Amino acid sequence: MADPRTHRLRLWSSALVVGVVLLAVLLVPPLVQLDEQAVDLSRKLLPPSWAHPFGTDDLGRDLLLRCVYGLRISLLVGLVAALVATVVGTAVGAAAGALGGWTDRTLMRLVDAFSSVPHLLLGIFVVALFQPGVWPVIASVAVTHWLSTARIVRSEVLSLRTRPFVDAAVSGGASRWRVAVRHLLPAVLPQAGLAAVLMVPHAMWHESALSFLGLGLPSHQASLGNLVQTARSSLLAGDWWPTLFPGLLLIVPTLAIAGLAGAWRDRLNPRRRSELML
Amino acid sequence: MLELDTVTAGYDRRAPVFRGASLTVAPGESVGLLGPSGCGKSTLARVAALLHRPDAGRLVLDGAEVRAWRHRAPRELRTAVGVVFQQPRTAADPRLALADLIAEPLRATGRRAEAADRVAELAPAVGLTADLLTRRPHEVSDGQLQRACLARALTLRPRWLICDEMTAMLDASTTAALVAAVETYRETTGAGLLAVGHDRVLLHRWCDRTVEWKECLPAEENP
Numbered sequence: 001m002a003d004p005r006t007h008r009l010r011l012w013s014s015a016l017v018v019g020v021v022l023l024a025v026l027l028v029p030p031l032v033q034l035d036e037q038a039v040d041l042s043r044k045l046l047p048p049s050w051a052h053p054f055g056t057d058d059l060g061r062d063l064l065l066r067c068v069y070g071l072r073i074s075l076l077v078g079l080v081a082a083l084v085a086t087v088v089g090t091a092v093g094a095a096a097g098a099l100g101g102w103t104d105r106t107l108m109r110l111v112d113a114f115s116s117v118p119h120l121l122l123g124i125f126v127v128a129l130f131q132p133g134v135w136p137v138i139a140s141v142a143v144t145h146w147l148s149t150a151r152i153v154r155s156e157v158l159s160l161r162t163r164p165f166v167d168a169a170v171s172g173g174a175s176r177w178r179v180a181v182r183h184l185l186p187a188v189l190p191q192a193g194l195a196a197v198l199m200v201p202h203a204m205w206h207e208s209a210l211s212f213l214g215l216g217l218p219s220h221q222a223s224l225g226n227l228v229q230t231a232r233s234s235l236l237a238g239d240w241w242p243t244l245f246p247g248l249l250l251i252v253p254t255l256a257i258a259g260l261a262g263a264w265r266d267r268l269n270p271r272r273r274s275e276l277m278l
Numbered sequence: 279m280l281e282l283d284t285v286t287a288g289y290d291r292r293a294p295v296f297r298g299a300s301l302t303v304a305p306g307e308s309v310g311l312l313g314p315s316g317c318g319k320s321t322l323a324r325v326a327a328l329l330h331r332p333d334a335g336r337l338v339l340d341g342a343e344v345r346a347w348r349h350r351a352p353r354e355l356r357t358a359v360g361v362v363f364q365q366p367r368t369a370a371d372p373r374l375a376l377a378d379l380i381a382e383p384l385r386a387t388g389r390r391a392e393a394a395d396r397v398a399e400l401a402p403a404v405g406l407t408a409d410l411l412t413r414r415p416h417e418v419s420d421g422q423l424q425r426a427c428l429a430r431a432l433t434l435r436p437r438w439l440i441c442d443e444m445t446a447m448l449d450a451s452t453t454a455a456l457v458a459a460v461e462t463y464r465e466t467t468g469a470g471l472l473a474v475g476h477d478r479v480l481l482h483r484w485c486d487r488t489v490e491w492k493e494c495l496p497a498e499e500n501p
Binding site: 178 | 324327328329348349353356357359360361363365368369370371372373382383386387427430431433434
């Protein structure tokens with residue numbers, strides 16, 4: 001149990017990290033105008049210095065710049081995949097919960113069928129269908145991650161739709177559609193939003209895993225997974241920086257996003273909220 | 279005339295809550311239904327409000343037999359019966375301000391334009407002041423919220439009003455105010471009332487006649 005001070009510290013440090021990361025990925029590429037793919041073999045595998053704070057890789061490319069570009073791709077994949085998965089999951093879960101009967105049974109068996117396949121395997125299958133690129137990776141992560149949101153939203157809707165306020169709306173002439181859109185959906189949106197934020201770091205890790213396996217983005221395109229993958233060979237030669245910095249950039253922002261989501265979850269729970277005096 | 283004719287209802291077909299209950303409310307009449315907790319009177323109230331499909335039996339409103347329930351019921355029939363529930367906290371959408379709560383039935387039936395006037399008319403009738411109307415349910419007391427729930431039930435001018443333990447959660451003065459509001463509405467519109475509850479004294483004073491739950495059931499169900 002976090003006391004209010006720890007809670008605030010976690011919230012603000014997470015917000016600071018996420019803010020810095022967002023500023024970096026949004027501002028650095030247009031402002032710096034450097035080519036992160038430019039090869040310079042005379043500068044290969046330089047350790048961190050003032051000129052190259054993160055060092056250079058085995059092709060002499062500046063790692064700080066490549067990390068920023070990599071983080072940009074990873075965040076893009078994470079955000080878009082989480083958004084798509086949440087929208088699909090919320091729609092399926094809300095339809096199953098609100099309509100019930102055969103719709104519910106059919107949709108939930110579909111969810112079960114998807115969940116029965118290990119999702120990395122299903123993700124690999126999806127990327128294998130297309131040319132390597134950002135969109136197949138997003139599709140692969142989204143296709144495998146709407147299931148948990150659908151389950152969360154369905155169970156929320158099931159518990160909400162037996163409440164008297166739904167009866168009152170029906171008695172007041174509301175259509176099925178209006179009850180779903182005006183009364184049930186707004187009630188589940190905070191939960192769905194929380195699931196979406198928690199999914200962003202998860203989706204980033206999936207992108208990295210696919211790229212690390214050589215199935216994600218083409219290797220010249222910087223992504224955190226690609227960076228770690230290409231740095232593996234130099235690690236054995238004692239060059240630690242090409243692995244360490246992309247690895248840290250994968251871990252620290254995901255912890256920060258999870259920290260923000262945790263603060264939001266505390267806010268959603270009224271009892272936690274009063275404990276923390278928010 | 280609101281007629282419940284040998285209604286059997288419950289939440290599991292094999293074990294209904296009650297069998298063969300009958301009850302009639304004439305236009306302009308107020309009927310109090312008395313019974314112990316758990317006997318099924320709230321379920322009967324939900325059947326009468328077209329919110330729960332009975333396993334057997336008929337509900338007849340002004341000679342028209344009801345054949346569809348909840349969303350499937352024609353809107354004119356559904357809105358002809360207004361209903362007030364026991365617990366205002368669970369009966370009010372927590373995201374709607376009281377004014378929106380009262381106006382919701384008009385918006386849901388495509389009569390948005392009349393909403394502001396109707397709210398201005400109903401709020402004083404149930405004893406809600408203007409400053410309360412902008413508040414959300416968690417910012418008002420149970421009594422104030424129940425006043426808003428009563429106003430919502432009256433928004434579409436129903437021909438019957440069903441009050442399911444409407445005042446069980448409330449203090450004596452709020453109870454008196456809500457009963458007075460219901461009676462004023464009935465005097466001006468001639469609506470029928472079915473008040474369900476276990477407060478004998480209140481229902482005897484309030485209603486034209488009171489019915490014991492066991493009188494609704496056929497003799498073989500009352501050994």
